[in-house]
Amino acid sequence: xxxxxxxxxxxxxxxxxxxxxxxxxxxxxxxxxxxxxxxxxxxxxxxxxxxxxxxxxxxxxxxxxxxxxxxxxxxxxxxxxxxxxxxxxxxxxxxxxxxxxxx
Amino acid sequence: xxxxxxxxxxxxxxxxxxxxxxxxxxxxxxxxxxxxxxxxxxxxxxxxxxxxxxxxxxxxxxxxxxxxxxxxxxxxxxxxxxxxxxxxxxxxxxxxxxxxxxxxxxxxxxxxxxxxxxxxxxxxxxxxxxxxxxxxxxxxxxxxxxxxxxxxxxxxxxxxxxxxxxxxxxxxxxxxxxxxxxxxxxxxxxxxxxxxxxxxxxxxxxxxxxxxxxxxxxxxxxxxxxxxxxxxxxxxxxxxxxxxxxxxxxxxxxxxxxxxxxxxxxxxxxxxxxxxxxxxxxxxxxxxxxxxxxxxxxxxxxxxxxxxxxxxxxxxxxxxxxxxxxxxxxxxxxxxxxxxxxxxxxxxxxxxxxxxxxxxxxxxxxxxxxxxxxxxxxxxxxxxxxxxxxxxxxxxxxxxxxxxxxxxxxxxxxxxxxxxxxxxxxxxxxxxxxxxxxxxxxxxxxxxxxxxxxxxxxxxxxxxxx
Numbered sequence: 074x075x076x077x078x079x080x081x082x083x084x085x086x087x088x089x090x091x092x093x094x095x096x097x098x099x100x101x102x103x104x105x106x107x108x109x110x111x112x113x114x115x116x117x118x119x120x121x122x123x124x125x126x127x128x129x130x131x132x133x134x135x136x137x138x139x140x141x142x143x144x145x146x147x148x149x150x151x152x153x154x155x156x157x158x159x160x161x162x163x164x165x166x167x168x169x170x171x172x173x174x175x176x
Numbered sequence: 177x178x179x180x181x182x183x184x185x186x187x188x189x190x191x192x193x194x195x196x197x198x199x200x201x202x203x204x205x206x207x208x209x210x211x212x213x214x215x216x217x218x219x220x221x222x223x224x225x226x227x228x229x230x231x232x233x234x235x236x237x238x239x240x241x242x243x244x245x246x247x248x249x250x251x252x253x254x255x256x257x258x259x260x261x262x263x264x265x266x267x268x269x270x271x272x273x274x275x276x277x278x279x280x281x282x283x284x285x286x287x288x289x290x291x292x293x294x295x296x297x298x299x300x301x302x303x304x305x306x307x308x309x310x311x312x313x314x315x316x317x318x319x320x321x322x323x324x325x326x327x328x329x330x331x332x333x334x335x336x337x338x339x340x341x342x343x344x345x346x347x348x349x350x351x352x353x354x355x356x357x358x359x360x361x362x363x364x365x366x367x368x369x370x371x372x373x374x375x376x377x378x379x380x381x382x383x384x385x386x387x388x389x390x391x392x393x394x395x396x397x398x399x400x401x402x403x404x405x406x407x408x409x410x411x412x413x414x415x416x417x418x419x420x421x422x423x424x425x426x427x428x429x430x431x432x433x434x435x436x437x438x439x440x441x442x443x444x445x446x447x448x449x450x451x452x453x454x455x456x457x458x459x460x461x462x463x464x465x466x467x468x469x470x471x472x473x474x475x476x477x478x479x480x481x482x483x484x485x486x487x488x489x490x491x492x493x494x495x496x497x498x499x500x501x502x503x504x505x506x507x508x509x510x511x512x513x514x515x516x517x518x519x520x521x522x523x524x525x526x527x528x529x530x531x532x533x534x535x536x537x538x539x540x541x542x543x544x545x546x547x548x549x550x551x552x553x554x555x556x557x558x559x560x561x562x563x564x565x566x567x568x569x570x571x572x573x574x575x576x577x578x579x580x581x582x583x584x585x586x587x588x589x590x591x592x593x594x595x596x597x598x599x600x601x602x603x604x605x606x607x608x609x610x611x612x613x614x615x616x617x618x619x620x621x622x623x624x625x626x627x628x629x630x631x632x633x634x635x636x637x638x639x640x641x642x
Contacts, residue, residue, distance in 0.1 A: 089424030105532030151246025
C-alpha cells in the first residue's frame with residue numbers, strides 16, 4: 074500500500090516545528106526584534122503561490138479574477154520581502170561590539 | 177520548464193536557508209550572514225517558481241512591474257522608518273502576509289486546476305480544508321494586525337475595548353468557522369468560502385480590541401505566529417515544501433516569543449488574549465496617593481549623584497521610546513564614563529512594545545551590545561550599584577510584585593532597582609503605570625524623582641555633567 078504524499082508533508086511540517094522550536098530558543102533575547110522582522114520576511118515566501126496563481130493561463134486570460142488576486146498578493150508579498158529583509162539588515166548593522174579605539 | 181522533483185529540491189534548499197537565517201540570530205556576529213542566507217533562500221524560491229511556471233508572456237511583465245512596485249515601497253519604508261516605530265512596522269508587515277495568504281487562497285479556490293487541486297466546485301476535500309484554514313488564519317492575522325497597528329500608532333486608543341458577552345461572541349464565531357468549513361466541503365458552494373473569510377476578518381478585529389496597549393508585545397508575537405500558520409496552511413494546499421517549512425518555523429517562533437513575553441509578565445497566555453487588563457482601576461490606586469511624601473530633584477542633583485557614583489545601571493522602558501531619548505541617553509553615559517563611572521543597561525523582557533524593542537533602540541544609539549544585559553544576567557548587580565537611572569520604565573521595577581499577593585502584577589519578575597543605593601526616576605508625573613498600580617519606589621527615602629520629559633531631563637543632566 075502506498076503512503077499518501079500528505080503524510081510526507083505533514084512529517085516535514087511537524088519536524089520543522091521542532092527545528093523552529095530549538096532554533097528560536099537559541100536566539101539571543103537582544104535580537105528578538107530582528108527575529109520578528111526576518112520571520113516576517115521569510116513568511117512572505119507565500120509569494121510563490123501568488124506567482125503560480127498570477128501566471129496561470131495564457132496571455133489572453135491573464136486578467137481573470139483568479140489571476141488578479143495572484144497579482145495583488147504579489148505586490149503585498151513583495152513589499153514584505155524587500156521591507157522585511159532590508160529593515161532587518163538595517164537593524165543588524167547597528168549591533169556592534171564595544172570598540173576600544175572609540176573610547 | 178523544470179521537473180517537479182528538481183523544483184521540490186530547490187524549495188527544500190530555500191527552506192534550509194531560512195532555518196540558517198534564524199540560526200544566525202543566535203549572536204549578533206553571525207546575524208548579518210544569517211540574513212543573507214534568508215535573502216538567498218527567497219531569491220531561489222522566487223526564481224525557480226518563475227522558471228517552473230514558464231510563462232514569459234504579458235503576465236511575466238506584469239509580475240516584474242508589480243514586484244518592482246512592491247519592492248520599492250518596501251525598501252522605501254525600511255529605510256525611512258524610525259527605530260522607535262518598529263512595533264507598528266512589524267504589525268503592518270504581518271497584516272500584509274495575512275492578506276496575501278487570503279488572496280492566494282481565493283485564487284486557488286477560483287482556479288484550482290492551476291494547483292492540481294481538482295476543478296471548480298469539485299475540489300479535493302483535503303485541499304478545501306487546507307485552503308479554508310489558510311484563508312481563515314490569514315484573514316484573522318490581517319484584521320488583527322491592522323488593529324494592533326492602529327493601537328501602536330496611537331490612532332486608536334490603547335485601552336481595551338470590552339463589552340458584555342464578548343468572549344461568547346468570539347467563541348461562537350470560532351465554532352461557526354468550523355461549521356462553515358464543514359458545509360464548504362459538503363456543498364463546494366462559494367457562498368460558504370466567502371462567509372468564512374468575512375467571519376475571519378471580523379474575528380480578527382474582535383480578538384484584538386480587548387487587549388490593552390502594554391500587552392502589545394504578546395499580541396505582536398501572537399500575530400507573528402498566526403502569519404506562520406497561515407503560510408503553512410497555504411503551503412499544504414499548494415503542496416509546497418518551502419512554504420510548509422517556513423510556516424512551521426515562523427509559527428513556532430511567534431509562539432515561543434508569546435510564551436517568553438507572558439512569562440515576563442507572569443500571566444498566562446489566555447489571561448492576556450482574553451484581554452480587558454489595564455482598564456485602569458483608579459478607585460484603588462488614587463486613594464492614598466496624595467498623603468505620601470515624595471522627594472523630587474532636578475538635573476543638577478541627578479548629575480551630582482551619578483558623577484560621584486562608581487557604578488550606574490540604566491533601566492530603560494517604553495517612555496524612553498516615546499520621548500526618543502535613546503541618543504541623549506547614550507551621550508549622558510559617555511559623559512559618565514569619562515568621569516570613570518561604570519555604566520551598564522538592564523532590560524526587562526517586556527520593556528517596550530515588542531520583544532527586544534529596547535535593545536534595538538540602544539543599538540541604534542550606538543550602545544555596544546555587550547553593555548546591555550537581560551534581567552537574569554544583571555539583577556544581582558543592583559545590590560552593589562550606586563545609582564539606578566530608571567528612564568521611562570515603571571511597572572517592571574515595582575517591588576509590590578514581590579510583596580503584595582493582592583496586586584495584579586504579583587509574581588511578575590522585576591528588576592531589583594530598589595536594592596541599589598539610590599534610584600533616579602525620570603517620569604513626567606506620579607501617575608501609576610499601565611497596570612494602574614502605584615509604585616512604592618516613588619516614596620522611598622533613597623528615591624529621587626525627576627519630573628520631566630525623559631529626553632529633556634537627560635539632556636539637562638548632560639549639561640550639568642560638563
